[in-house]
Amino acid sequence: MISDNLPALQVVLPLIAAPLCLIIHRPKLVWLFALFICLISLGISIELLSAVINTGPISYEMGDWAPPWGIEYRVDKISGFVLLIVSMIGAVVMLYAGKSIEHEIAPHKQTLFYSAYLLCLTGLLGIVITGDAFNIFVFLEISSLSTYTLVSLGKDRRALTAAFQYLIMGTLGATFILIGIGLMYMMTGTLNILDLAQRIPEVLETRTIRAAFAFLTVGICLKLALFPLHLWLPNSYAYAPSSASAFLSATATKVAIYVLLRFVFTIFGVTFAFEIMPMGTVLMLMAIPAILIGSTVAIFQQNIKRMLAYSSVAQIGYMILGISFASVTGLTSGILHLFNHALMKGGLFLALGGIAYHMGAARIEHFKGLGQIMPWTMAAIVVGGLSLIGVPLTVGFISKWYLVLAALEQGYWPIAVVVLVGSLLAVIYMWKLVEAAYFNNVEPSEVVVKEAPLQLLIPTWLLIGASIYFGINTDLTIGVAQQAAEMLMGAGQ
Amino acid sequence: MEQQHYLMPLIMVLPLIAAALIRIIGDKNPNLREAVSIITAIIVFGLLIPLANMVMQGERPSFLIAEPFPGIPIELSLEPLGMMFALIAGFLWIITTVYAIGYMRGHHEKNQTRFYMFFAIAISVTLGVAFSGNLFTLFVFYEVLTLSTYPLVTHAGTDAARRAGRVYLGILLSTSICFLLLALIWTYYLAGTLEFTSGGILSGTASNMTLSVILLLFFFGVGKAAIMPFHRWLPAAMVAPTPVSALLHAVAVVKAGVFTLIKISVYIFGINTLIELPGREILLYVVAISILLASLTAMTKDNLKARLAYSTISQLGYVTLGAILATSAGIIGASMHIVMHAFAKITLFFAAGAILVAAHKSEISQLDGLGRKMPFTFAAYTIGALSIIGMPPFGGMWSKWYLALGTLQAGELFLLATLMISSLLNIAYLLPIPLRGFIRQPENQEPGLKEAPLNCLIAMTVTSVMCLVLFIYPDPWYMLASMIVD
Numbered sequence: 001m002i003s004d005n006l007p008a009l010q011v012v013l014p015l016i017a018a019p020l021c022l023i024i025h026r027p028k029l030v031w032l033f034a035l036f037i038c039l040i041s042l043g044i045s046i047e048l049l050s051a052v053i054n055t056g057p058i059s060y061e062m063g064d065w066a067p068p069w070g071i072e073y074r075v076d077k078i079s080g081f082v083l084l085i086v087s088m089i090g091a092v093v094m095l096y097a098g099k100s101i102e103h104e105i106a107p108h109k110q111t112l113f114y115s116a117y118l119l120c121l122t123g124l125l126g127i128v129i130t131g132d133a134f135n136i137f138v139f140l141e142i143s144s145l146s147t148y149t150l151v152s153l154g155k156d157r158r159a160l161t162a163a164f165q166y167l168i169m170g171t172l173g174a175t176f177i178l179i180g181i182g183l184m185y186m187m188t189g190t191l192n193i194l195d196l197a198q199r200i201p202e203v204l205e206t207r208t209i210r211a212a213f214a215f216l217t218v219g220i221c222l223k224l225a226l227f228p229l230h231l232w233l234p235n236s237y238a239y240a241p242s243s244a245s246a247f248l249s250a251t252a253t254k255v256a257i258y259v260l261l262r263f264v265f266t267i268f269g270v271t272f273a274f275e276i277m278p279m280g281t282v283l284m285l286m287a288i289p290a291i292l293i294g295s296t297v298a299i300f301q302q303n304i305k306r307m308l309a310y311s312s313v314a315q316i317g318y319m320i321l322g323i324s325f326a327s328v329t330g331l332t333s334g335i336l337h338l339f340n341h342a343l344m345k346g347g348l349f350l351a352l353g354g355i356a357y358h359m360g361a362a363r364i365e366h367f368k369g370l371g372q373i374m375p376w377t378m379a380a381i382v383v384g385g386l387s388l389i390g391v392p393l394t395v396g397f398i399s400k401w402y403l404v405l406a407a408l409e410q411g412y413w414p415i416a417v418v419v420l421v422g423s424l425l426a427v428i429y430m431w432k433l434v435e436a437a438y439f440n441n442v443e444p445s446e447v448v449v450k451e452a453p454l455q456l457l458i459p460t461w462l463l464i465g466a467s468i469y470f471g472i473n474t475d476l477t478i479g480v481a482q483q484a485a486e487m488l489m490g491a492g493q
Numbered sequence: 494m495e496q497q498h499y500l501m502p503l504i505m506v507l508p509l510i511a512a513a514l515i516r517i518i519g520d521k522n523p524n525l526r527e528a529v530s531i532i533t534a535i536i537v538f539g540l541l542i543p544l545a546n547m548v549m550q551g552e553r554p555s556f557l558i559a560e561p562f563p564g565i566p567i568e569l570s571l572e573p574l575g576m577m578f579a580l581i582a583g584f585l586w587i588i589t590t591v592y593a594i595g596y597m598r599g600h601h602e603k604n605q606t607r608f609y610m611f612f613a614i615a616i617s618v619t620l621g622v623a624f625s626g627n628l629f630t631l632f633v634f635y636e637v638l639t640l641s642t643y644p645l646v647t648h649a650g651t652d653a654a655r656r657a658g659r660v661y662l663g664i665l666l667s668t669s670i671c672f673l674l675l676a677l678i679w680t681y682y683l684a685g686t687l688e689f690t691s692g693g694i695l696s697g698t699a700s701n702m703t704l705s706v707i708l709l710l711f712f713f714g715v716g717k718a719a720i721m722p723f724h725r726w727l728p729a730a731m732v733a734p735t736p737v738s739a740l741l742h743a744v745a746v747v748k749a750g751v752f753t754l755i756k757i758s759v760y761i762f763g764i765n766t767l768i769e770l771p772g773r774e775i776l777l778y779v780v781a782i783s784i785l786l787a788s789l790t791a792m793t794k795d796n797l798k799a800r801l802a803y804s805t806i807s808q809l810g811y812v813t814l815g816a817i818l819a820t821s822a823g824i825i826g827a828s829m830h831i832v833m834h835a836f837a838k839i840t841l842f843f844a845a846g847a848i849l850v851a852a853h854k855s856e857i858s859q860l861d862g863l864g865r866k867m868p869f870t871f872a873a874y875t876i877g878a879l880s881i882i883g884m885p886p887f888g889g890m891w892s893k894w895y896l897a898l899g900t901l902q903a904g905e906l907f908l909l910a911t912l913m914i915s916s917l918l919n920i921a922y923l924l925p926i927p928l929r930g931f932i933r934q935p936e937n938q939e940p941g942l943k944e945a946p947l948n949c950l951i952a953m954t955v956t957s958v959m960c961l962v963l964f965i966y967p968d969p970w971y972m973l974a975s976m977i978v979d
Contacts, residue, residue: 392633404678
């Protein structure tokens, strides 16, 4: 009985838990409760993904209303994979949040944080699992609104303006998406994704559908912070609470990329998007400056959370670049990097949170001598940094390998060079930290700081450790990503 | 799948265990800490010998570690060239550890625990390079070697060390990421495999122009081979303690570079494909210029370690040259030069370090008359220098012999001339040092000056005697080297 309803529970469970947090009210208990919910969500995701791998896509009819009239929840390889990413990061960061939030947020607001966090999780999981275009918009709004709350809870007052900036840009994006979905509904009379995919080809030649395609692309690119639509991202990540930065950087943009894949590949199809419309060129022309400019700007940041945020802009560029090739290898690299980047960037933001825990912030000057004071946290940052650079035996290398291979397959060797130059820029910004941490002796007058507490270290190392493990054993990641890529490429033909 | 052979991973894991033990023991018990280093080094070398016997009998033991990409495993597989490299690295690790104990204590270096720990890690990774079963595995260990030696290069922790570290990482990482990795993925794209295969994997997969581009990417991408203009990291790395310069920057790291190049020439391109590539001609001249320019630069350096560093750049050029001559004698000469140069150059570095510890002198112009006070050190230096020049009765003669033969086989008289001129330049920049030491009158001799610590002397004696032994008995090395081209 329960196992039949797993797709619904995946979303409903955190949705119901969110208001319950307000009833429980005591921060410590709320945290335990939220952690419990996150772990169950993770369990459900694992169960769903393994079911999909073993027996094929799962279709679930909400309230027994048959699609396309009712809302369908649908788990296939790619959505199962993204569900796993989101709920895994959700659980690990929640484990971390207990100690970190207690320190960062005023007691009366802590419950609010957990509640918003669970709502955000609901929204993100919902976007991924639903098979209904309008439903995607609904969940997108749930996740966005709760994200604004999460960002604004940061203790730096600039968090408020960052959240407001994000609100404006996010709403613009969501509106564009809504317009796009509306136009599609106008032409086809359906909202179910599979149904749309069948009906769209009949009306593909109309200007309305092309307008819908344009609105959707721009709207989604705003949500996934593709250069030059990334302006909301650096401030939001920099001033949000540590746990929120880690959670959002590892999941929110990834889910937006998933939505892009869904609309472009499943609904419109490869032929329309990449041959009739110049999707590939457009994405490529935005991804390349994203990589180069994002990484370069990262080098000059003094606030390290901002630095990582700009690095995210560049890494999103890598994913989009992979997608823009519209080849199986390119898509594989994009989907792989969704997972791999979530691990390393999540881990790095958690490590920064450990530094901010004692230092109050994570600016470059706080790193002086940290190699001695916080050896484990710094080691995590070094390993995470190596992964961002793309050194072998880390996940970053795996995705970079496929990306370069995909570029060479298309004969675009200058683009392969761009990817590798991006790695060099990453060396520069990560090595700034290493030099600050290991080449300065501690000044005795400094506030007495010590290693971050275990409750912060363990989740950090869970993600950093995973970014090594999945850099060596890639059976799961490459296997799923490749099959998902083949599925997406096949969908439009 | 072939049978898993556990000896190789065991040999690689032992130094890592030693590193962990060294970290645990720490500064509390330096004697125990250093005993762990030496004992591990001896065990590692002891375990290499049965492997060498297997390789000599034509066996190719292999071990699969992981398979990060479908069809591209991380795999150890031993062949003669790798065996040669592993044997020298293993043997010289013992000697260098003996030396390092004398040097580090005599010089009162800080953070000695960290030093021994990363040293052991670097050796493990070097062995990984030697054992690599395919180009991908080699690349992985190559990159890890760069990173694991970074803490050793910047050991002093000063601003100068930090700057040197930037040059070191900057050049080694950027060449390997931008050129080597690109060439690697390109090769995989063309050939569909990265296995080391006799006769190469690239023949006939693309036009000679494309293959030439890949060849250049490979040769400039292996920054560790220090072909000009990507050589600056090696003089920069001399800021490290002398044992590091001696083992890593005269043997392990730089030899990992030229070792990779020989592997690429023989097993990725294949001699027969290589010889037809127009890019090879360009490389030959670039390397010849690199050899001569490095020798000339060496003559201008007054700092002893800097002069030795430029000498190394020039000597690495010999190996690279042998690798792209694409003749059997060239390959044999290149492989044997890895061995011969290793013993000779490490002797020179040992002597330079001994002079630094005993007399606190680092500049050549300060060495007047020092040979009379430190006769053993200067004698060892002279032997090492003669071996590098290629004089009998020292080992360096053999490799130069085969390299010269290789240039004749290839019909490149210009390159033969380069080799000969470079030998003359070697004389001009290496021999003034003992001459100053033994013949010149000291200006103002400090009282109480005596020989280097005993440990350092033992190490130097062993390596200089080995230079002699290699002349008389080069057979095992020749056998291994000729197995490569069979």
